[in-house]
Amino acid sequence: MTMQPALLSTLALALGDGAHADGGHAAQAAGYADVGALQFAKASVDAGYAWLKWMLLAPLASVALCGLFALLKVKGRWPAAFTVGAFATAAALAVSLYFQWSPTLFGTHAPLAVPLADWITVAWGDGPLQAFSVGFGLYIDGITLLWMLFVTVLATLIALYASEYMESDVKAGYARFFFAVSLFVASMLILVMSDNLVGLYLGWEGVGLCSYMLIGYYATQPGATAAAKKAFIMNRVGDLGLALAIFLIWTNYGTVSYDGLFQAVASADPLSAQGSWSKAAIPFLLLMAVCGKSAQGPLFTWLPDAMWGPTPVSALIHAATMVTAGIYLLARMAPFYTQQAIGSEWAEPALLTVGWIGCITAFLGATIACGQFDYKRVFAYSTISSLGYMVMGLGVGTAFGGVYYVFTHAWFKALLFLTAGAVMHGMAGQVDFRKLGGLMKVPGFRLTMVCMLLGCLYLATAPFSAAALSKDIILYQALTSPVDQVRWMGWLGLLTAGITAYYAFRVWFRLALGPVHIEPGPDQHGHGDDHHGSHGHDAHVHHGGHGGHGGHGGHGHGFHPHAPGFRISLVLAVIAIGSILAGLPSYLEKSAGYNWIQRFVLNSTAWNRATAGPEHAEILGRDAHGTLFVLATGVVVLGIGLAWVLHAANRGLGDRLRASMLATPGLKWLALGSEHGWYVDQLYAAMIGVPAWIGAQLLAFVDRFVMDGVIVTAVGRIPGFFGRIFQPLYTGSVQGYALTMAGGIGLIVAWVVWIWLSGGAS
Numbered sequence: 001m002t003m004q005p006a007l008l009s010t011l012a013l014a015l016g017d018g019a020h021a022d023g024g025h026a027a028q029a030a031g032y033a034d035v036g037a038l039q040f041a042k043a044s045v046d047a048g049y050a051w052l053k054w055m056l057l058a059p060l061a062s063v064a065l066c067g068l069f070a071l072l073k074v075k076g077r078w079p080a081a082f083t084v085g086a087f088a089t090a091a092a093l094a095v096s097l098y099f100q101w102s103p104t105l106f107g108t109h110a111p112l113a114v115p116l117a118d119w120i121t122v123a124w125g126d127g128p129l130q131a132f133s134v135g136f137g138l139y140i141d142g143i144t145l146l147w148m149l150f151v152t153v154l155a156t157l158i159a160l161y162a163s164e165y166m167e168s169d170v171k172a173g174y175a176r177f178f179f180a181v182s183l184f185v186a187s188m189l190i191l192v193m194s195d196n197l198v199g200l201y202l203g204w205e206g207v208g209l210c211s212y213m214l215i216g217y218y219a220t221q222p223g224a225t226a227a228a229k230k231a232f233i234m235n236r237v238g239d240l241g242l243a244l245a246i247f248l249i250w251t252n253y254g255t256v257s258y259d260g261l262f263q264a265v266a267s268a269d270p271l272s273a274q275g276s277w278s279k280a281a282i283p284f285l286l287l288m289a290v291c292g293k294s295a296q297g298p299l300f301t302w303l304p305d306a307m308w309g310p311t312p313v314s315a316l317i318h319a320a321t322m323v324t325a326g327i328y329l330l331a332r333m334a335p336f337y338t339q340q341a342i343g344s345e346w347a348e349p350a351l352l353t354v355g356w357i358g359c360i361t362a363f364l365g366a367t368i369a370c371g372q373f374d375y376k377r378v379f380a381y382s383t384i385s386s387l388g389y390m391v392m393g394l395g396v397g398t399a400f401g402g403v404y405y406v407f408t409h410a411w412f413k414a415l416l417f418l419t420a421g422a423v424m425h426g427m428a429g430q431v432d433f434r435k436l437g438g439l440m441k442v443p444g445f446r447l448t449m450v451c452m453l454l455g456c457l458y459l460a461t462a463p464f465s466a467a468a469l470s471k472d473i474i475l476y477q478a479l480t481s482p483v484d485q486v487r488w489m490g491w492l493g494l495l496t497a498g499i500t501a502y503y504a505f506r507v508w509f510r511l512a513l514g515p516v517h518i519e520p521g522p523d524q525h526g527h528g529d530d531h532h533g534s535h536g537h538d539a540h541v542h543h544g545g546h547g548g549h550g551g552h553g554g555h556g557h558g559f560h561p562h563a564p565g566f567r568i569s570l571v572l573a574v575i576a577i578g579s580i581l582a583g584l585p586s587y588l589e590k591s592a593g594y595n596w597i598q599r600f601v602l603n604s605t606a607w608n609r610a611t612a613g614p615e616h617a618e619i620l621g622r623d624a625h626g627t628l629f630v631l632a633t634g635v636v637v638l639g640i641g642l643a644w645v646l647h648a649a650n651r652g653l654g655d656r657l658r659a660s661m662l663a664t665p666g667l668k669w670l671a672l673g674s675e676h677g678w679y680v681d682q683l684y685a686a687m688i689g690v691p692a693w694i695g696a697q698l699l700a701f702v703d704r705f706v707m708d709g710v711i712v713t714a715v716g717r718i719p720g721f722f723g724r725i726f727q728p729l730y731t732g733s734v735q736g737y738a739l740t741m742a743g744g745i746g747l748i749v750a751w752v753v754w755i756w757l758s759g760g761a762s
Contacts, residue, residue, distance in 0.1 A: 040266050040335075040605065043113035043139065043195075043259040052097065052138055053116055055090045055148070056193070059186035062086035066182055069175035079178035080163035087159050087185060091152035098149060103142050103603035104596040111604075112140040113195060113259055120198065129254060139195035139258045142603035143331055143403060147192040147324070150410045153578075154320040155185045157571045161418055162312035164567040165425060177217060181316065184210035188321040192328060197246045197256040200329070204242060204293070207322050208235045214313040215306045227305035234302040238292015242329070245285035248278045249336075258332075262605055265335045280346040283337050286329060287354055294326025294387045297357045300365070301680050304380040311421030314376065318383045319414035327390045327406050330354070331399055331606040352485055355395030355478075359489040362388025364678065366499040371674025374431045375507045376424075379416050382459055385500060386413070392493060393474035396486050399606040401473030404597045408466040411579040412458035418572055419452040423511065426562040430521030433507055437651070438516035444563020449512040451572045456508045458579055460501035460640060463633045466583020471497065472632055480617040480624050494635060501639025509648035520559045 066079040099105065101112060115137040123131035159181060166177060187206025194200050209232075216228025250256050253264045290296060295303040306317055317323060337354065339347040365385030372378045386409050393402030423430075423439065430436060439445045461468040475497070478490030564572070601607045617624040619631075646654035661667040673679065 040262040041110040042263060043111040044109075045113045045115065047115065049097075049101075049112060049114045049138070049140075050116065052093065052114055052140070052193070055093045055152070056186060056189055058086040058089040058093075059083075059182050059189065062182035063179060063186060066175050066179035070179050074175060077163070077167070077174075079175040080159070080166070083178045083182050084156060084159045084163060086182060087152060087156040090185075090189065091149075091156050094145070094148040094152045097140070098145060101140070102145060103599045108599070108603050111259070112138075114138040114140070115195075129251060132250070134196050134198050134256055136199060137195040138193045140193070141605065142600035143328065143606055144192055144604070146403065146407060146597070146600045147328055148189070150407055151185065151188055151192065151320045151324075154410060154414050154575070155316065157575055158312050158315050158320065158414065158418070161315075161421075161568055161571040162310070164565050165312055165421060166310065173217070177214075177310070180210050180213040180217070181313070184214065184316060184321055188325065191325055195258055197249065197258075197261075200332075201242060201246060204289075204325060204329075205239065207325060208232065208239065208293070211235070211306070211317060211322055214317075215309040217309050217313070221308065224308040227302075227308040230305055231302040234299050235292045237299060238289045238326075241285040241288025241292070245282050245289065248282050248285070252276075252279055252282075258605070262335060265341050268340060276342075279342050280350075283333075283342060283346075283350040284353070286333050286336065287350075287357065290326035290330050290391065291357065292326070293329070294323045294391065295384050296326070296361045296387060296391055298680070300361060300384050301677065301684070303384055304377050304677070307374075307376045307380055311376070311417060311424060314380070315414045315417040315421070318380070318417060319410045323383060323387055324406055324410065327387065327394070327402065330391065330394050331403055331601075331604070334394070334399065334606045351395060351397075353395075355392050355486060355489050358388045358391030358393070358395055359492050360388070361385070362392060363492055363496045363499075364388075366496045366503065367674055368677050369503040370499060370506070371671065371676075372503075373434055375433045375511065376417070376420050376431055378503060378507050379413070379420060382416075382500065382504065383413060385496065386459075389471060389474055389493065389496075392489060393477070394606075396474065396478045396481065396489060398473055398477040399604075400598050400601045401470055401477060403601050403606065404470035404473065405467070407597060408458070408470050408579075408582045411575060411582050412455045412467060415451055415572065415575045415579055416455035416459065418568070418575065419448050419455060422448045422564040422568055422572065423452075424521070425564065425568070427518060428520035428559065429523035430519060433510040434655070435519035436511055436517060437514040438512070440512045441516050442518070442561055442563075445561070447569055447572060448564055449508075451576045453508055453512065454576050454579060456504040459504040460636055461497055461632070462636060463629070466579070468632065468636075469583050472628060475632065476617075476624060476628055479619050479628065494631060497632060498635030498639040501636045502643050505640045505643035506647050506654070509643055510651070513648050514651050518559070518561060 062082045062085075065082045069076075069079050103109065115135055117136045119134055119136040121131075121133045125131070159178075162177075162181070166174060169177070184207060187203045187210060189203070190206065191200050191203025194203065212228045212232040215231050216225050218224040246256060249261065253261055255261050255264065291299045303317075303323070307314060309317075335341055337347065337350050342350060362385045365381045365383075365388060369378045369381035369385065372381065386405070390402045390405050390409070393399075393405060423436070423445070426445065427436060440449045458465050458467040461471045475490050475493050478486050478493060481487055481490070619627040646657065658671055661671040676682070
């Protein structure tokens with residue numbers, strides 16, 4: 001392959017990211033003369049920060065206490081209190097570190113290394129690569145601190161929300177739920193804060209295990225257990241990629257500790273990577289891991305099915321933990337996508353593969369969301385699409401854009417899922433937005449719908465929002481690239497932004513506006529995890545004793561929506577404020593051309609040197625900043641406008657349009673394809689499930705008719721066969737037995753004599 005210099009100069013994968021915030025949009029980072037040598041500051045070892053271990057120990061203490069309660073089958077609300085307190089402690093410590101060490105306050109400085117304990121030491125020789133040693137410690141740089149902040153703060157708020165949401169399930173399972181949630185957050189913090197790849201892998205496996213437990217929390221529901229197994233198995237595919245990548249990293253560099261590893265990459269001769277298949281495989285194996293954990297490419301279908309878990313779990317998975325782990329891995333290991341690490345022959349395809357997988361996943365997720373009627377599944381597919389944008393951002397060369405979108409997305413996606421949970425909580429588990437409407441007019445739900453409106457505005461990347469700022473940085477980087485393929489990613493990403501605006505407001509218009517219409521869900525007459533209907537979602541409902549709400553068409557007599565309580569409302573309000581504040585510092589404060597999120601990225605392995613882009617980049621022959629603002633705003637307005645026409649101004653028009661498409665042979669595939677996720681699951685069933693079933697039937701045939709029918713039966717019949725042969729010898733006559741013995745002795749003597757005469761005795 002021939003290396004295109006323009007590609008590596010544009011697609012430095014955040015290692016030379018010059019995306020400056022300017023008027024709400026990114027500056028270009030495309031005009032590098034070359035990628036240049038990698039430079040990483042050696043970590044500053046400071047045992048004085050050992051108090052950070054309590055960020056891990058606090059949630060682990062909650063794990064122990066909640067686990068004890070679950071083991072003893074103790075009923076009560078103490079597990080929720082332990083969990084909220086532990087998470088709040090971790091959040092307070094993260095905020096304390098921010099004010100002591102943050103690059104946004106104190107400028108660029110070396111990463112912080114905090115050794116805690118010896119961990120693994122194995123030696124099987126004295127030569128190179130004949131010993132393996134890794135300690136357990138913390139590695140704090142800009143992106144570590146950023147993840148620590150939003151993971152702990154959002155986990156605290158979500159746990160507080162769950163303390164009310166799960167109250168109708170206060171029994172033995174209540175402690176089990178908070179045990180898994182505590183372990184989930186502890187695993188995520190281990191993944192983010194560890195100073196080596198083995199610690200990262202430990203946390204990586206931990207969040208995968210916890211997602212299995214939480215998605216399958218309602219174990220009496222077959223759909224929940226199937227979804228949990230699906231998530232676990234699909235993530236194992238990605239986990240294999242990470243395990244192999246770690247092995248190849250160790251065999252090539254002799255270490256898995258971040259500080260030594262990145263120093264080794266920076267000091268390596270770029271020519272040494274030429275022709276090395278093991279080094280070239282590393283970025284692709286890492287991408288395989290990202291696809292599994294962050295639901296990208298062909299491994300995305302597990303994430304929508306994760307809706308079987310309780311709604312607070314959905315918020316944790318989609319906002320603060322699990323799916324952001326893949327983006328963290330990609331940003332952390334960004335040096336392995338450079339020609340210095342893998343050679344010029346493979347740097348180009350590795351970078352383009354990252355960008356295209358993210359771009360295509362973003363588009364597919366958005367188009368599938370348009371065909372869903374379950375509002376939680378709409379938000380689930382929106383997560384897949386948003387994660388695609390993040391991966392695409394890291395693939396086209398803006399670590400700032402990708403990481404910034406992780407941060408803003410965490411806030412508004414938590415808000416969307418928690419408002420969805422509040423609606424489900426009050427509507428007996430109803431998740432079909434066609435059976436709800438006018439909720440802005442229902443007492444107690446106005447705050448919920450206003451918060452959902454804010455979340456939808458951010459999901460749609462409304463102009464001047466933090467989400468728009470971060471997503472525009474990604475689009476700017478792509479659309480101003482000199483590389484044709486990257487520009488195509490930018491245009492497809494822009495189209496996806498318009499589709500996103502449409503499906504976000506398709507949900508909100510149907511739920512919030514129009515006449516009040518409530519058809520309660522399947523949990524109208526029951527509580528707890530034994531009453532979850534065919535939608536496969538949790539629902540915990542309290543019922544009023546009086547009649548139906550005035551004007552509620554189509555709902556059962558006596559049903560009264562249960563408005564969110566104080567804790568749920570408080571959490572929604574706080575996260576809504578957080579969503580607004582997430583982007584505010586980018587507009588109010590800059591230093592040396594960098595805003596506050598940018599300095600987190602600048603002070604990390606995701607971005608090792610500052611570079612400047614061209615001052616006058618263009619899109620469609622015009623100034624890039626102004627043109628992108630017009631284009632991005634235009635597609636958002638068109639998307640929201642289309643949703644208004646089809647689902648607000650004329651609420652039945654969207655349904656009639658769908659019916660018309662289903663009746664038109666040339667368009668039927670479009671409606672059904674979007675509704676059924678473009679049949680990816682069915683494709684897996686045909687490619688993997690059917691061959692596996694055929695193989696199982698063949699093995700069953702072999703087992704039943706060959707092993708049992710031939711081998712086992714034959715072995716069992718051999719003694720009977722010889723028994724029938726020798727049966728005549730057993731006559732009961734002593735003389736006959738003596739004659740038989742004499743004959744046998746004679747045969748043995750004859751055999752010995754024959755051997756002696758033939759010389760065998762010598």
